[in-house]
Amino acid sequence: MVTAGAGTPTGTGGSTPAGTAPVPAEFLAGFPETLAEVSRSCRALTRAERESRRALGEQAADAGIGLRELTTVHLAAARRAWGSLPGVAGARDTAELRSVGAAVLGAIEAGVGALAEGHARAQRHAVRRAEAARRAFVDDLLYGRSDPGRIAEQAEGFGLRLAERHVVAVAAHPPGEPYDDAHPLLRRIERELAGRFGDHDALIAPKDGRLVCVAPTGQRQVFDAFVKLACAPDGTRVAVSRPHSGAVGVVRSYEEALSALDLAERLALDGRVLNAADLLVFPVLMRDRAAMTDLVQSVLGPLATARGGAEPLLATISAYAAAGYVNAEAARRLDLSVRALSYRLERIAALTGFDPDDPLQRYTLETAAMGARLLGWPPP
Template structure:
């Protein structure tokens, strides 16, 4: 045991005791820290154009990193076995400021300048015999700092990515709830959102076990067809909010391929951020009612599911049928409601409708074309005729009863 203790003590003394040449080099390094820092700052301003365009605070933070790097090199040169100096001594509290001010590429340029300044001073800092060892130490040091810088940026990116994901989820939830506050606008601006109009919402099923890159792939694909995109997963549902959409049909078709199997519904176009909530509500209502139309296209517009949504108890769909179809038909007069009603009740027969109304078949055709012009729905197409028939039903139920009807019900 005494022999082992003596050997260990000798080893420690061997590590702590430096050669005379190295001791002299260390002394010169300590005395030259200030001069090296000043030279480095001047070289940064001369060799890196972007450095001079930074704000005073940013230059100060980066200059401090450079000075810490030079001071830490002295400590490391004396005891190179210490692994913890890189992050604590060189970067200190600077990682957040560093990653916000400059890119990783520029950070490595800064490190290169620091290393070059120290290398240029090697002849003045070490004797001829000790210069190779000092140069090798500088190279090893630069490698360690470069790896440390990459680690700082990787950690910052990971933290920023996690924060952005949480922020995106909060924004999607706020939009779905109809929140329209300064806080929402501030949050969405923090994500770099630039679109001011042409908003769209798509909803569908999310994969049971999405891959780690699923949301990122969805967002990258969406950016091809829109200026901005938000992606949210709530349980088994996937929500995609687009801003600045240009080609609706192409975008919806392509993006629907990224949803899990099942219906995919997109809400009506929203022209402002406050309207996005209504579009999302329509899309979700359509998704809930989509199973009532098994042969619906994928994706399908929420407005194409108005009859199914009404049957499912969606008041917004009922109001839409009344306001966009029934009332415009009443306002157009010219017998459009009567002609459409007869046409639908008589099995979509032009001749039977003409006989019922005592008009020519061409008159029926003309009126049905007018129905299409007024409402945007063509009664000659079975699916659109179903929408029109539903509008007539809910419109009549929503109409105020006449005085005569009220009198009859009261028994007077």
Template sequence: MSTRTTGGSMASGRARGPSSGRSAGDATDEGAPTWVGASGASEVLLGEFVEDLARAAAGAALDPSSLLGYTAQGRTAADNGVPLTAVVDLYLTAARRAWHDLPVVRDAADITQLRSIGGEVLGAVDDAVAAVCEGYSQSRPKAARVEEALRREFVDDLLVGTSDPASLIERAPSLGLRLDGTHVVLVVQGSRRFVDGRAVVRDLEASLLARAAAHPDEPDLLVATKNGQLVCVLPVPDATVGHRLDPIVAQIVARLSQEVTLHWRLAVSRPRSGATGVQVCFEEARAALEMSQRLGLEEPVVRAEDLLVYQVLARDREPLRELLRTVLLPLERARGGAAPLLQTLRIYLGTGGIAVHTAHQMHLSVRAVTYRLKRIRQLTGRDPADPEDRYVLETAMRGALVLGWPARPL
């Protein structure tokens, strides 16, 4: 739209505002809200637009103060989140409805006079809408910054647990999230930090939100970054945890796999309810990432429920160290140290106690495996083939993985 300058420059003059003693942020006389959401805008944003059209039809172009007032209305609309399309539609609809009621239109003598009046009115509409759009574009970057700051504050409060749960539940719908149900949190750790604005973060957020929009029966999700990690808060009704979770995990994995130079691992928490549950899920997923790294797991996707036994062992380190000193420390007396025998024990127990399979995985002969199992029995006094001894050895072996022994001293 062009901005006509008939009657003066938009940049000069004292803004009188296009409303009659009432700011654009006030409610209407009937108590209705100023904003009616994404589907439209309140008529309070029009100010004296209809009156200005009547003056324009009579030959008086919009003066600078009127144009500045419409610019202010555009800023107000942007600051309050009213879509620009809704604001423009409001002005054009008001102009169309007002046309037949303009006194000079009713009293026009002929078609030539109507054409002249129409030109003046359309010019005023053009100027007013252009001023509104200018104000909207001026304020939108500021509004976007405010919106992003509020979003970041909400994400921090939600994941760290520094805010009252009731406040979080109240703020969540503005971000398309509901916290009154059950959620799972996915956390991705990469060899490069995940930060807002990076292509992989933008792509994942856009694709996940597009998927959510395509399934209106499913609740919305939240994608964010925190401390260099990618976080997805996913509502999952109890009866459909796997049904909704698995496709989203697969979608994230597919996108991350396109980053050929990025090494990553994704952790999935167990489902929990409420705002506090989201914070617990976040910490659980992060702990699962840390534990999987400590255990040297090769799987790119880990589930917290699969690592519970290690988390339990890690909670009380001193009794765990005592268990290792009592059960496994004697393995250090073997030629070559404890590491080869501990690796043999881990694979042997993982194969269900089958020496042939253990030998195949370790690229050793069966005789070499049985010799190592014999040495384990001699040094520890416990037989891996005995159910009771096997339980003690396996518990100690898992504890060794948690503590990083024998690479790290007890």
């Protein structure tokens, strides 16, 4: 059995070119003998022989041996064995030598191809296992399903040190276009951040159709870059949490970001980037749901009797507040004339008894309008 030339260290598959790692002889098992047999019979590799190479390719990948090193040592073994192959040494003429050479080269091609196929198959399996482990970790991290100590230990493998303070951003695409592991935006963000910042401690992963970024507060530039890139597609909205510490803090930050997205949807808020710190008033307003329901019904209930229902007048209250109580700007937002806006404001005052132009009364109207959005009033 030809496994190594003279001077080859024991336990390696042959002298390897500079810059490549030595390959153990076990990964060459049977290859020189197969070439010798092929040179005698000029046959193709059998299915069993190809499968043997595939299996060795998988084992090499699992052992951390690169495909370059693996193929190099096989080609080197074939080159060393060439002159001593029975069919080559015993060839009677050029035609027979060509026939033997074609068979041997075909066997080398098929054998190396099977090695590469097995190596690639093992790598695909490893990638799938790594992705499954990553998804399980992201689930445990964001939902707090595991022991904090265990989560912190796992987090270090993904570049996170949970003893630090972290912020969480969640990017949500319009319905029907969820983010997943294969989404081009995720790949683009990963490439951009790696190119601009090299190794960084931010964790970026898809979760429930959204993109999530968990980053330490000390790497704010990485976090800001994620937010900017995630906002690039039309319709994408990003919610940013407040910073919190530890594994429990990451869960809290994630929930804050999700809550901000939900509030923005229910309140029809403008803006592509939502800061949870700017929306803290809304959970406070909803803490006493019964009181908020009473406020909405008492203040805005009469609007339901208006022609066209309460919705147009409720939209007018919200737009008037968002415009800073400037008639022209509010009319533009509602696509109305200033005269039509003034008529609506008069109807609101007449029906509710609260004047939108009175500072105290308009605050009551605005608060009630926010509560109505949160409560889903008026019902469809």
